[in-house]
Amino acid sequence: MGSSALAAQSSDASVGKTAGRSMGWIAILLGVLTAVGPVSTDIYLPAFPELEKSLHARVGSAQMTLAIWFVGLAIGQITMGPVSDRFGRRIPMLLGTFVYTLASVGCAVATDIYTFSAFRLIASLGASASLIIPSACVRDMSHGNESARMMSRLVLVMGVVPILAPTLGGMVLSFTTWRSIFWAAAVYGVVCMLLIWRVLPETLKPENRSELSPVTLCSRYLLLVRDRGFFTNAMIAGFSCFMSFTYLSAAPSVFIHQFGLSPAHFGMMFGVFAVCMIGASQLNGMLVGRIDATRILGISVIVALVGTIGMTLVASLIAETTKAGGHPSIGLMVALVGAMMFSLGTTGIIGPNATVGALADHPRLAGSASAFVGTLQYVLGALAGAIVGMLPSNTPVPMAAVMMAGAVVMLLMVVLRPRRPAEGALADVPPADGAATGRPTP
Known part of the structure; x- marks a missing residue:
């Protein structure tokens, strides 16, 4: 049997697993993965003053790191879609989350605002995969009303995260430093990688992939x-x-x-x-x-x-x-x-x-x-x-x-x-x- 046939058979089996799982549960899983973006955007907002002081940066520098984060997400938004259409959904998300995790560690150990900004850019490029690909997974698995229902569950999870993230960030700062926020982000990245690797099925069949x-x-x-x-x-x-x-x-x-x-x-x-x-x-x-x-x-x-x-x-x-x-x-x-x-x-x-x-x-x-x-x-x-x-x-x-x-x-x-x-x-x-x-x- 040829390699393409084996890949198709493997993908069919993976997609078939979705029938045995609750579609609502998968939507929640996708929402957790998508939340990497909102979490990383919002959770360190309360730390802006402390971050600037710790890195000996001028007032307003922290806002620039947020702008750099958005630049990376903008680049990823326009590139990760075609990449996932060509290579499937799981591999780009897995690799992107791996990059995000390593870059979050880099942010946690940065000693100046320029190094911190560089790692934030790299982290945003990696996070863009999990930010945008889950909605394509929803389209792969469903259409019409079922797709709308799945998307509403995914959006609900995404909506709750921005409410909780700054509050959690503020609570963290009450007990420790801003660096702990990025160590926590790295741990979150590891959890997401495990979920993608062990739980999330491949939703895009090889015959449906395009270039x-x-x-x-x-x-x-x-x-x-x-x-x-x-x-x-x-x-x-x-x-x-x-x-x-x-x-x-x-x-x-x-x-x-x-x-x-x-x-x-x-x-x-x-x-x-x-x-x-x-x-x-x-x-x-x-x-x-x-x-x-x-x-x-x-x-x-x-x-x-x-x-x-x-x-x-x-x-x-x-x-x-x-x-x-x-x-x-x-x-x-x-x-x-x-x-x-x-x-x-x-x-x-x-x-x-x-x-x-x-x-x-x-x-x-x-x-x-x-x-x-x-x-x-x-x-x-x-x-x-x-x-x-x-x-x-x-x-x-x-x-x-x-x-x-x-x-x-x-x-x-x-x-x-x-x-x-x-x-x-x-x-x-x-x-x-x-x-x-x-x-x-x-």
Whole structure:
């Protein structure tokens, strides 16, 4: 028997094992693997001030390490999909998680900010495999309503992680140093490798694997960018992430440095914002089908803009109070948090609806379209982190102003969108190009 036949037989047996396992349980397993990205993004946010002090780096350097992390995820987003389409799902995830684990050890032992940043970049390239390939596994195993149910379970796990990660990070810092966070990340990587190696079945049969040349991929992306409906919706989804990543980059400096919250309390507050985003996403699921999705998207963008304008006004009052030598009142801080809840909560509605709008007219290029949208989100996330890192960090004004700029761009894209419903019955149409994709979870 030839090697290809043996590979096919092995893969068939592996895929066949999924029938004997609970699909819901596999979705939870995939969610645990996907959570590598959100965990590594969020868990060290409370450690920004201590990290900068320990590595003798200037204030704002930690935000730049977050931007570097997003750069790596952006590169991985656009490359890991085709790699998994060519070589299957398990091997790229196993190798990527191995790289992530070693790089996390490098972060834990780094002695300067430059070495730390280099290892963060390497870790993000490895983590991108487990961040984006699980959604392709869902498509391999199911279609239609079953696929939607599996994806909702996976997203639920991904949604819980951002709530818990900063809180856990803050608790760790109460007992030990920031380095322990990355040792814990390395242990998490080892656990994920064991799960991939021993438990996760190969979901992509050899006969379904494909190889796309760089020229073909580039031509597909060019076709997508030239479509106004795709471009405007992709930009809305991208700048929704731009707003979220601006908050992720600036929040530790604002709430720990400026307002004096402890890392543990910061983690709890971070969880409140994450709950707002998840709640808005669940509300969106109830509204879609009753109200036109494009109308929901437009209203949500306006609410986000109003929220960021309110943030900027309150942040300016806080800056004036601080400049005069005073301390911001509780009322001003509550007002700032309230405006942020409106601004960030709407991203749980804007992101999904804009993404659906981008994919609606391209069912046969859904894989490439999703990869492009995901890459754009992380590129803009990296840009947000870089901008915040370069701006003064002694007031919340830069955070509010950058988020407001993102909301303004989203509103402009809403105005420029073609006037047609941003809906598409994509759930029952498996993508022809099969590229693995993922969604960023702040």
